[in-house]
Amino acid sequence: MSVRVVRLLSLLLLGACLATPALAAGKKTTHHATTHHTTTHKAESxxxxxxxxxxxxxxxxxxxxxxxxxxxxxxxxxxxxxxxxxxxxxxxxxxxxxxxxxxxxxxxxxxxxxxxxxxxxxxWDALVMIANRSNPVRSLSLRQLHQIYLGRITNWSQVGGSNAPIDLYAVISPNDGVEYSLRNLLFGRGTQQISAPRLYLNTKALEEGIALNPNGLGLSTLADVRGNSKLRAIPIGGVMPTAANIADGSYPLYxxxxxxxxxxxxxxxxxxxxxxxxxxxxxxxxxxxxxxxxxxDGIALVAKEDARRDKVYAEATASNAKPPLAAPGASYAAAAAIAPTSERALEAHKALDARREAKATGNYTVADGDTLESIALDNHVTQAKLRRWNHLKKDEALKSGQVLRISEK
CATH class of the missing domain: 3.40.190.10 (Periplasmic binding protein-like II)
Structure with a gap:
């Protein structure tokens, strides 16, 4: 489903939600003129x-x-x-x-x-993996989380739980803030496609679904789920999501x-x-x-941001690779805004300028860390089209500085 379609659907549903109370109020009648006048005056005030x-x-x-x-x-x-x-x-x-x-x-x-x-x-808020309160799993690693989102781990028994399918929930909007931020950490890009067949309009609806499903797993935040006895926050690498663990950087997903x-x-x-x-x-x-x-209160986290991102990405992907810079507006915009002279932020700005130029010209210059998949995702085209337009063989590696056509024209 495209970003545009999802946004239109969201706006239609939002309009319905906002209109309902007004319609309901319009059906009510007031029998006492004095009460009606007072109510109207309060509403206007x-x-x-x-x-x-x-x-x-x-x-x-x-x-x-x-x-x-x-x-x-x-x-x-x-x-x-x-x-x-x-x-x-x-x-x-x-x-x-x-x-x-x-x-x-x-x-x-x-x-x-x-x-x-x-x-x-x-x-600052923690990104929290939540499950039904009856779920016995005590912790997930970043690698396990990465594999769950790609559909490579599909049963709770693979992560120390019961022999039951993992029902992964996600928010339908491609640019939802919570989902986007987690995918950005685990995959290096917030637009990463995942294996989540159960899609909800927002985190509130997602939480309600998991509360009813003993096999459910999804993403929320610490502020969202605090005090909700129907849900369990699953530690990451044995570390619980708390404000204190965000502040000292020991909880990796924030x-x-x-x-x-x-x-x-x-x-x-x-x-x-x-x-x-x-x-x-x-x-x-x-x-x-x-x-x-x-x-x-968490300003010290800014200086640790590059190291944190590199560590999470390396553990999640089981590699020594650094997160790609193909989507710098997503990956480093926060760091760039608050630490605009950091080395990674400057790299990100350069890459972002390159992306904007690519959209204007129809050509893209390959940067370090780019893959055909990341370029395809960022420009909303298929890898097959990129190969065809650029006469690339199936396993041909990209080179930094290589110029690719990213549109048919």
Whole structure:
């Protein structure tokens, strides 16, 4: 299913969700004029105070926005209307001007739409593999996780569990923040195709499915699943996902949470004030209550980012290879934003420029770490077409500096 189709489906469903309460309210009748007047006055007053609209993924809604919006209002600011659904709907809404802020558990993916927006990291959250509470598996390795997502490990008995199929769940949107961030770590690209036949619209629906399935396995975040007695968080390499283990880097799977804004928004001043508010002590206390790490509290993780990514990728792939730079907007956008002079970030920016030039010219110059598969994925073509357009033999290796046609024209 294409990104465009998924986004259209998401927007249609979101519109239905938002319209339902309004339709229901319209069917109600009020028998007392005084009560009706008071209710209307309160609604109008509340609407007048709604200064900002936030839309985005369920993860960022739960981890950052639910209680933060109330704290913001208690501090004398206007109300923030929350519309949790998924990453794509939030980014599209901010790009189109129908929302002022979006929530995302991934950085920019390097697309033209994302490049026009600003991704500001505000917190750190753990990427958590979740199973039904009855599941006996005590831990998974990064290698096992990699093989499960590729469909090479398919039974719980292969990882120390019962003799039962692993029912892998995922979120349907190709650019969902949580899924994208995990695949980026395990495979070096957030667009990696996986073997997950059970697809859900967001992490909330995914969690509900796993809670009912003793064989289920899926991805969520620490903030999402904390206190949910129907689910179990599975340690990675024997390390539990906790805020403390994120802070010291011992838990390997974590991601920044971002607020996405449009620099051309007519509410840019109010948006900046809210983002600045997240650095206050009051706001940090709200984040910690949700088991996430305020971004500045984990600032030491920035310096460790390249080493962390290399280690996770090497263990997951059982190799000494480094993650490819074929999708730098996804792989290193977070590091580039907060450490723009790091060596890997500069490499990423160069590779990103190359990708943009390739889309404009129809040609792509092969960089170190590129494979035919990664180039095909990034440019939404098949490997067979790339071979045909470039007269490549089936097992022919690519060379750095080689120029490939990436379109038929």
């Amino acid at each position: 509340s609407k007048a105070k709604a200064s900002l609209i936030w839309r985005g993924d369920v993860t960022t809604a739960r981890a950052v926005m639910d209680d933060m919006s109330r704290e913001w209002q208690r501090s004398g600011h206007g109300r923030i209307e929350l519309q949790p659904f998924n990453t794509a709907s939030g980014i599209d809404a901010v790009a189109g001007g129908s929302a002022d802020l979006a929530g995302s558990a991934r950085a920019s993916d390097g697309s033209a739409e994302d490049a026009r927006l600003t991704f500001t990291p505000v917190a 991601t920044p949470l971002y607020l996405v804004t449009n620099p051309n928004s007519r509410k840019a001043t109010e948006v900046k004030a809210f983002i600045d508010f997240l650095a206050t002590d009051k706001a940090k206390a709200v984040l910690r209550d949700h088991s996430v790490l305020p971004y500045q």
